[in-house]
Amino acid sequence: MLRYVVKRLVSYKILNQEITSPVMQAEKEDEDEPPPEEYVALSDFTGSDSDQLSFASGDKLLVHAKPSLAWWWAELQGVRGYVPASHLCQDGTEEEDPWQDEEYFGSYGTLKLHLEMLSDKSRTEAYRQVILSNSASLRSKVVMDLGCGTGIISLFCAQLAQPSAVYAVEASSIAEYTRHLVKQNGCEEVVTVLQGRAEEIELPEQVDILVSEWMGSCLLFEFMVESVLLARDRWLREGGVIWPSSAALTLVPCQANSYYTEKITFWEQLYGLDFTPLHTKASDCTSQPDFNTDRVTPKQRPLAQQEFFTKPMFNHLIEPSDCLAAPCDVICLDMYTLQVKELEEMKGQFHFCVEKSGVFHGFTAWFSVRFDSLETRGTAVELNTGPNSEPTHWKQTLFMLDMPVSVHAGDSISGSIFLHRNPKWRRHMTITLNWNVNSGTEEPDNSQAETKSFPMWR
Numbered sequence: 396m397l398r399y400v401v402k403r404l405v406s407y408k409i410l411n412q413e414i415t416s417p418v419m420q421a422e423k424e425d426e427d428e429p430p431p432e433e434y435v436a437l438s439d440f441t442g443s444d445s446d447q448l449s450f451a452s453g454d455k456l457l458v459h460a461k462p463s464l465a466w467w468w469a470e471l472q473g474v475r476g477y478v479p480a481s482h483l484c485q486d487g488t489e490e491e492d493p494w495q496d497e498e499y500f501g502s503y504g505t506l507k508l509h510l511e512m513l514s515d516k517s518r519t520e521a522y523r524q525v526i527l528s529n530s531a532s533l534r535s536k537v538v539m540d541l542g543c544g545t546g547i548i549s550l551f552c553a554q555l556a557q558p559s560a561v562y563a564v565e566a567s568s569i570a571e572y573t574r575h576l577v578k579q580n581g582c583e584e585v586v587t588v589l590q591g592r593a594e595e596i597e598l599p600e601q602v603d604i605l606v607s608e609w610m611g612s613c614l615l616f617e618f619m620v621e622s623v624l625l626a627r628d629r630w631l632r633e634g635g636v637i638w639p640s641s642a643a644l645t646l647v648p649c650q651a652n653s654y655y656t657e658k659i660t661f662w663e664q665l666y667g668l669d670f671t672p673l674h675t676k677a678s679d680c681t682s683q684p685d686f687n688t689d690r691v692t693p694k695q696r697p698l699a700q701q702e703f704f705t706k707p708m709f710n711h712l713i714e715p716s717d718c719l720a721a722p723c724d725v726i727c728l729d730m731y732t733l734q735v736k737e738l739e740e741m742k743g744q745f746h747f748c749v750e751k752s753g754v755f756h757g758f759t760a761w762f763s764v765r766f767d768s769l770e771t772r773g774t775a776v777e778l779n780t781g782p783n784s785e786p787t788h789w790k791q792t793l794f795m796l797d798m799p800v801s802v803h804a805g806d807s808i809s810g811s812i813f814l815h816r817n818p819k820w821r822r823h824m825t826i827t828l829n830w831n832v833n834s835g836t837e838e839p840d841n842s843q844a845e846t847k848s849f850p851m852w853r
């Protein structure tokens with residue numbers, strides 16, 4: 396999953412080399428400007444200041460430049476201005492599959508991804524422990540392993556328990572090798588590898604257990620969870636068990652001094668020169684605009700923050716000492732009742748009591764999943780990807796504010812998190828954080844409400 400993201404980021408990197416043109420490019424009028432691209436407005440937008448261009452759903456805009464991922468320089472009926480990229484899509488001629496399956500399953504057809512996942516001992520041992528601790532109850536049961544990859548979970552089932560059948564479903568070309576691995580380990584009597592998408596393959600029977608390792612960055616990126624829910628509804632018999640049984644997304648306000656220093660403070664003193672205009676736009680405006688909001692366009696948002704803090708940092712390792720408060724589970728999923736339509740927009744609230752003074756650089760997120768025991772009164776197994784557990788290949792995800800805030804013990808940080816699935820790119824989402832910092836000493840002041848949206852990754 397992260398490797399998929401890295402692959403995407405590589406392609407984004409190539410993309411960014413094309414479009415990391417400074418804002419001035421957006422205003423450049425000369426003839427070598429590349430021809431504008433035509434986009435269609437998905438919804439209405441009303442600009443909030445003079446350099447933003449308002450439009451209505453269905454309007455055809457000409458996009459002249461993409462100086463940032465969030466704001467583009469576009470034209471409508473001869474007038475140019477900044478527009479929010481999230482409101483636009485290329486007209487219907489765009490052929491690309493919204494699930495990007497060719498690239499997605501192509502990336503899982505390489506050993507690189509499976510090597511990394513199998514190298515993650517916390518992840519792989521958790522699934523092994525689930526099978527081992529439920530081996531007696533797995534006797535004579537029918538199992539579906541959705542997205543089996545190299546088949547490790549299916550092989551655990553055949554090696555550690557005596558199920559009557561395991562259907563190992565894998566859409567990528569790795570499935571051809573998975574069949575060899577099943578035979579090589581003497582499991583071909585029990586394990587049947589079916590190559591194809593779980594949504595499209597046919598099983599010969601209903602299953603008693605549906606097991607899958609589907610979790611992505613911030614729990615949901617890749618949205619493979621949708622495939623698990625569809626398989627649950629189609630193949631899991633009444634009273635069957637789904638592993639993981641539940642999942643939680645956890646959030647904490649945090650310091651991120653080294654990352655902030657590396658990307659922002661770095662510009663303070665460079666070889667005796669002052670590069671601070673790259674991280675502060677104070678000179679351009681009388682009052683420093685509030686960068687932590689979506690309303691600021693590239694012109695107001697400093698270039699360094701725009702380039703380094705627009706997207707989440709997906710391979711962050713947070714130290715427990717960087718946590719400014721006790722972490723909070725902000726979104727909890729019950730895999731037995733969760734519906735696909737609920738994946739479009741998920742919301743969680745939080746209220747953090749700051750436990751120690753420090754700099755509030757942003758939020759860090761991670762997830763945990765739980766595997767209910769098949770045995771009555773049996774012990775559940777948990778896989779936790781947070782800072783107090785053994786590190787996993789998921790690491791944690793860091794959401795940086797453009798402007799850090801000093802906080803003190805006794806302050807509170809309250810607000811909400813929105814996971815908004817991308818209506819067009821179905822494996823992607825935007826995570827919007829809304830927060831208020833309230834000093835422990837003064838009356839709560841809601842005018843400090845902040846909001847910032849982070850594309851993951853489109």
Ligand SMILES: NC(=[NH2+])NCCC[C@H]1O[C@@H](n2cnc3c(N)ncnc32)[C@H](O)[C@@H]1O
Binds near residue numbers: 566
């Ligand atoms: N934890 C994750 N985020 N990804 C790790 C597991 C992903 C594995 O499931 C396969 N896979 C993903 N979706 C599907 C699907 N709908 N049908 C079959 N295989 C799938 C994919 O090819 C890969 O081998």
